[in-house]
Amino acid sequence: MxxxxxxxxxxxxxxxxxxxxxxxxxxxxxxxxxxxxxxxxxxxxxxxxxxxxxxxxxxxxxxxxxxxxxxxxxxxxxxxxxxxxxxxxxxxxxxxxxxxxxxxxxxxxxxxxxxxxxxxxxxxxxxxxxxxxxxxxxxxxxxxxxxxxxxxxxxxxxxxxxxxxxxxxxxxxxxxxxxxxxxxxxxxxxxxxxxxxxxxxxxxxxxxxxxxxxxxxxxxxxxxxxxxLELERLPDANARRLAARRAEIEEAIAGLREEKDSLEIDAYFARLQELLLELAVVERELADGS
Amino acid sequence: MARSRAPLSALLVGLAVATGAQADTTPDACRRLGYTDRAASADCYRGLLLDPSIAVRAEALWGLGDWQGANSAFRAAVSAAPGDPEVRARWGRLYLEAHQDADAEDLFREALELDGAHVEARVGLAEVAAGRFDVRARAIANSVLEGVPNHPGARFVLARGALTVGDVSTGRELVLPVVESEDAGARLEAMALLAAADHLEGEIPSPWTGRALSESPHHGAVFETVAHFYVITRRYEEAVAMLERAVEVDPRLYSAHAALGINLLRVNRFDDAQRHLARSFEGDPYDSEVVNTLRMLDSLHRFDLTEGARLVLRTHKEETGALEGYVRRLVDDAIATMGARYGHVVEEPVVIELYPHHDDFAVRTSGLPGLGILGATFGDVIAMDSPSARGIDDGFDWASALWHELAHVVTLNATGNLVSRWFSEGISVLEEWRTGPSRSTSPSRSTGPSRGRSVPLDFIEAVRGNRLLPVEHLDGGFMQPDTPNRVALSYVQAGLLCEYMEDTWGVGALARVLAAYADGEDTPGAIRRGLELAPLALDEGFDAYLDTRFGDVDPDRFRAQVRSASAHLKAEAWSAAAEAAREAATVYPDYVGPASAWPLLAEAEASRGRIVEASAALTEYWRRGGRAPGTLRRLVEWLRSGERPADALPVQRSLALVAPLVPEERRRLGDFLTEAGQYEDAILEYQAHLALRPHDRADAHYRIARAYQGAERLAAARRHVLYALEIAPRFRAALALLLEIEG
The missing domain is CATH 3.40.50.1460 (Rossmann fold)
Incomplete structure (x- = not known):
């Protein structure tokens, strides 16, 4: 892909x-x-x-x-x-x-x-x-x-x-x-x-x-x-599934950012890191799929 | 105070009536009374407020502190007696006291138009000139003494001039006769100058201060005068002590409060300074130095104060992140390098203030905007323009200027501020040239300024025209310049003189001269002790040295070849342009100032497709200290496109150092350093880039993270990659880096 x-x-x-x-x-x-x-x-x-x-x-x-x-x-x-x-x-x-x-x-x-x-x-x-x-x-x-x-x-x-x-x-x-x-x-x-x-x-x-x-x-x-900035192509079914998961993670990240001020800073970054690591894996799978 | 306005003080007139003032006294009598009994003096002046003479009433208002009223009365007096030079001369003196020297000068000149021989007007003009360090002061005062040999004012002008350049014996001779004067004011000023002479020669305590106080118990001005000469000789702690004594003796001596405030800033006591400046402003709102300095202090809330063991740094909040790293390196490097050369390591933290607006620096330094210098050192406090105040294109190499000031810290610190002006400047200039050196090639010591900056052509012309000063009088080149370019010439002369001394006798000779100053020697004594040579012999040897260095440099021929190269470039005659530029470079290869031959040669070579030769020309320019950013940028591009990244890196280091507030230059250097595996230096550059608020902050954090990863500092790398992804979660390179870091 x-x-x-x-x-x-x-x-x-x-x-x-x-x-x-x-x-x-x-x-x-x-x-x-x-x-x-x-x-x-x-x-x-x-x-x-x-x-x-x-x-x-x-x-x-x-x-x-x-x-x-x-x-x-x-x-x-x-x-x-x-x-x-x-x-x-x-x-x-x-x-x-x-x-x-x-x-x-x-x-x-x-x-x-x-x-x-x-x-x-x-x-x-x-x-x-x-x-x-x-x-x-x-x-x-x-x-x-x-x-x-x-x-x-x-x-x-x-x-x-x-x-x-x-x-x-x-x-x-x-x-x-x-x-x-x-x-x-x-x-x-x-x-x-x-x-x-x-x-x-x-x-x-x-x-x-x-x-x-x-x-x-x-x-x-x-x-x-x-x-x-880059060309796009039509995604296949697997890519669509991964992209949907990515959208969910991004939504979770956006929610977490909104709560940042109310969280302990270490807890915030720990949770952010968890989400980003999952996002990174999804992103890698998307790239591998291509 | 404006010449066109100011009401008479009805209140004071009323008081005069109420006190039943006497009509048979004079302003002089009231003034004399003031030295011993201020209340009686005030009563005396009030008694003159109903004097039939408007000029006398002006004096009375002046004596009572109503400057606006006095101004108005003098204006009326001049209208009433337009042909009387005396009234104009006295009015001029009021302006002198109100810090409006230009108006004072006008009035003294008007008085002299009415009476060319008017002594007080001539003395007034001499004082105005002396206040501007104008050598004409001396000529005017001498001409007064030809007619009136014991005129106190003229003697004081000459004595102050002599003391300013360290000629203490002449200063004493000039004022001693005045001590016996019948005029109490003159006697007291003579005593103050004699006290200053004692302090300059280390004869402390001076008997003259006690004698002045016994004659006038609240005559704080005696200490203010002593302080003035401590300031001139850069001994600010001593000046502060004297000024504190001055305001203790006379709390209403507002000029001393002002001077105290300004000098407290020089020893980094900002709160005390503000208090005394505010006190001065309450009593004398006309002092623009005070007003400007108070305004400058109000603006300091926009500055960061970073305090450490070696450095106290005051920088504008928007510049701290970009400058702090470089400043720290420069300070550590300078103190260690110069400490080793001169055998003196500065232990106290150095205070450095960098002002983004030149006028703030100027006010900080002198109380007035428009100052021509770029940096100033007060003991261990350095105030200077930040690189945003002016750039390298304006001739301001901030790192080199800071290096120069740091050398002053060493020489002032090593001698307890007793080093002569020329020697301190000479060492500073020499260190700019000599110890900013290999930092362009040594990665670990990469922050030093340019070395080998070229000697300007007008200096070479001064050498050829025998227009340099003997070493014994070189201080005068800085403090009483006789020509418009004398100060600039004196910097270069002092630097070359120190270079000559080091080349001939070794750096130890410079350290010995420094030590001699520390022991209280004057210039002839320090030269004799340090070099075992008479000053005249040093001058002779220096002349020969200059002849060796610059004898073959013909400024006219150089200029002609540069002009020819420029003309050929314009005509697109590339070969002829290259030939002329090469010829100019041969005549004076070290010249890298404006219209240097090297960029012209590079332009000609590049235009005919010879990029290797063009790169070689610009490399010569850079090696010899050329630092124009556009030119260096071009060289970096050529070296990179020629696949010479190792050669491009040190040039990019120079570029980032001279333009530290340009985010792209810092980022580019960070990239080159990362590429070269120099991760710690790369981190500093990337941090500076981020501090300069780049448009793409996610990318800035990512680059920092990558450098931290290279340096195997994974916790910091993780932190920055998270910062990057917090801004841009889809940043694929950053996501990949996060996975790498987490293994």
């Missing part, structure tokens, strides 16, 4: 069996060639990573990424999605904020924060992720706030209007093993956000520059996958 076969089972454990993830990725106007090319490359990479997680992906770039096509794509996403599904939206490009209205820069009329909010509000999925890798994107955090939706913005507010480097580090997060802090072989939205925030901070520090952007996460922390 492939050493990564178990990865698919994690998704099974986290999501309802019938849940589907649908992702819309958009790159907006670059203005200058270097930006246009960079935004498209970022969008294509993000789309590729999303496909690796098993998501259905719609990619809009260049002249195809207009106010109308974005509206229509979201409407279509809403039409085919159910409440138990997951909706993910990535916007790469330039954003502007005039003190009242945020605009995502695309060819033709720009969609505003109000429009984006309305279009997203029509989506049925209870769990949503919106990643806005643009200047001034912090202005979107409040308007897009909604129960079950995580909004990740490149800037703290609409007043941070310089072109952002957030997207470059977001892309790095989708590929870096160190972004996968829970070591489940995939990168979740919150993991990617933390990796990117730290990298952006280091970027400015290392160059002795004043930070012109401060990434922001609004809403619940999210385990929605944005990237899978």
């Amino acid at each position: 492939s050493r990564v076969a178990w990865l698919s089972l994690l998704v099974v454990a986290v999501l309802p069996a019938s849940a589907a993830t649908r992702t819309l990725v958009v790159s907006g106007l670059g203005g200058e060639t270097q930006y246009a090319e960079a935004f498209e490359a970022l969008a294509e990479s993000a789309a590729q990573s999303a496909r690796g997680t098993g998501a259905e992906v719609t990619l809009l770039t260049g002249a195809d990424a207009t106010r109308e096509t974005i509206r229509d794509a979201l409407a279509e996403l809403g039409r085919i999605s159910a409440e138990e599904d997951v909706a993910v939206v990535h916007l790469f490009g330039h954003g502007t904020y005039d003190g009242e209205t945020f605009r995502f820069n695309v060819p033709g009329p720009d969609p505003t924060d109000g429009e984006l909010s309305d279009w997203l509000a029509a989506l049925p999925p209870a769990r949503q992720l919106v990643v806005v890798a643009t200047s001034a994107s912090g202005a979107l955090a409040e308007p897009l706030r909604r129960e079950g939706r995580t909004v990740i913005a490149a800037t703290r507010s609409g007043t941070e209007q310089s072109a952002v480097i957030f997207g470059d580090y977001w892309l790095e997060a989708l590929r870096a093993p160190s972004a996968d802090t829970n070591k489940d072989g995939a990168v979740g939205a919150t993991e990617a956000f933390r990796f990117t925030s730290a990298a952006v901070e280091r970027h400015f520090e290392a160059r002795g520059l004043m930070a012109t952007e401060h990434p922001r996460l609004e809403g619940p922390e999210s385990g929605i996958l944005v990237s899978r």
Whole structure:
């Protein structure tokens, strides 16, 4: 059995069996060639990573990424999605904020924060992720706030209007093993956000520059996958049985961690070790089975 | 205090009316009274509050401690008599007392514009210059004495200057005549300076302190003056004792409370320091040194205090985990290495404070932000910038600076703080160069700083231009610099002088000179005793030594070749660039400062695909003490890609040492050490990496666990692998390691 076969089972454990993830990725106007090319490359990479997680992906770039096509794509996403599904939206490009209205820069009329909010509000999925890798994107955090939706913005507010480097580090997060802090072989939205925030901070520090952007996460922390670091394959029956046992052990570990403060520390670690040793054996059997 | 504001004190005016003050007295008379009877002096001043002259009322307010009122009155006096230089000179003196030297200087200059010969204004200017260690103080004071040979103020400026550089006999000669002055204030200051001279020469107790107190029983300033010269000669315990006496005699001597507070910090008595600084602030809120220091003390709750038998370490909470290991190694290594070289082992724990903000260090050291130095040693207390305050790219090699300060601890400790400034600095610079050495190649002693740091080009130019100071006057290069770069030149000169002494007579000669200082010898005496040589002969021998070392180095030719190499690199003419860079490296191979030839040569070679030659150039750069992180990182990459991990390891050690707060460098070094089977050192690096709060904490714990396992410390390995898995239960490598550990 492939050493990564178990990865698919994690998704099974986290999501309802019938849940589907649908992702819309958009790159907006670059203005200058270097930006246009960079935004498209970022969008294509993000789309590729999303496909690796098993998501259905719609990619809009260049002249195809207009106010109308974005509206229509979201409407279509809403039409085919159910409440138990997951909706993910990535916007790469330039954003502007005039003190009242945020605009995502695309060819033709720009969609505003109000429009984006309305279009997203029509989506049925209870769990949503919106990643806005643009200047001034912090202005979107409040308007897009909604129960079950995580909004990740490149800037703290609409007043941070310089072109952002957030997207470059977001892309790095989708590929870096160190972004996968829970070591489940995939990168979740919150993991990617933390990796990117730290990298952006280091970027400015290392160059002795004043930070012109401060990434922001609004809403619940999210385990929605944005990237899978290893390939997955379909598990066989034995692997499914082992994975189910692994899920039970993990649940026990999570419960134990919640009780940590009320336990003697030695007793806590003794019990943790017991569970982890069993988990290690299960993991080894899974690996051997491949 | 601002020149543009301040109300007159109506309360004091009211008091003057109530006490029925006399109108026939003068401010001078009131001042004289103050030396023996303060209450009578205050009554006297109150009597002047209704004087028709606004200038006299200003003096009265000043005498009564109402500086704002005095300031306002002086301003009115200047408006009333804009052509009177005397009022401006007196106003300037008020500013001098209120620690606003720049405003004082302006007023003295304004007075001199009105009367170029105004003596008090000229003396005021000399005092301002002396306070800044500006050599012009001496010239101004001498010019005053040409016209007024016995002017006390001018004599005091010169005497203080002489005592500062250890010329005690000149200091005495200058002030002795003033002891007979009719001016009580001048007499008392003369006695204080004579007492300081006695203390500097070890004649304790000095009869002059008793005589001053018999004339003015609460004249604590006599002890404050003595303390000042103990501070100058870095004898802080003695300074503290004198200042404690000063405030005991005169509890209202706020300047002494301030100095006491600042010097108590230097002997690591923080609580007492805070108390005296607060007392000073109550009485004199204008002293910015006090205000800054109190603010700095308030910020210390963000610091950890780690106390051990050998080391007391104060570090910012966010930096302790990354720095403590290195600092411990450096201290152990330095004390042992230098103890063996100089025959003196420091027994007391060394106190080390590392400040992430340079201004906090500056305030800690001098009470004022903006200090140019990077570290300071007060006996066995070292305060310095932490590596986060400034980096190696700013020319700050923190480990080398700490090594330098630790050498001061040894020389100060060995001599009871009697070592001369130049010799202590010279030993410190020499130790930076000489005993930071093999640590880059010896794994067990891996924390030492860089060795053989290159001598800057402007020093070589100073040698060629015969601009160095004779050894007898080298202290003046630090304390009364005559040119902007004199202090920097003096550090290098002192270091090379000590190097010359060691190369010629052996390290024992340095120890003998040190011992002579410990016995109270001055520089000529210490040189005669330690080297059996006259200072002049030492200078002559040193000149010849410098000629041997640097005679062939032509700074202009070096610079021209470096410029040529840079231009060729820009034009992508790689062969020509390599040729010019190689030529520059031949002219001055030891130069590894900014615009060193070696990185240029490496760039040229790498650009034409000769990575082996490029690696060789950067290896030379590193061996000679080059420490720019970007350059070393490149060398590490080349050595690793060339499958030379054993060569890359010591370079990575240097890199981690100069950039100890960069998590990736610590982790990378941990990886290289683990790979090389040096698990204990790897653990230190990984622990530092974890302390720097890396993004991937599970991975950081896992690496520590792996190193512990390598070191066969299984309990610690188990603990860390559990920490890793607690964060990331599915961490497969960690799960496998747990199974391995549990067998």
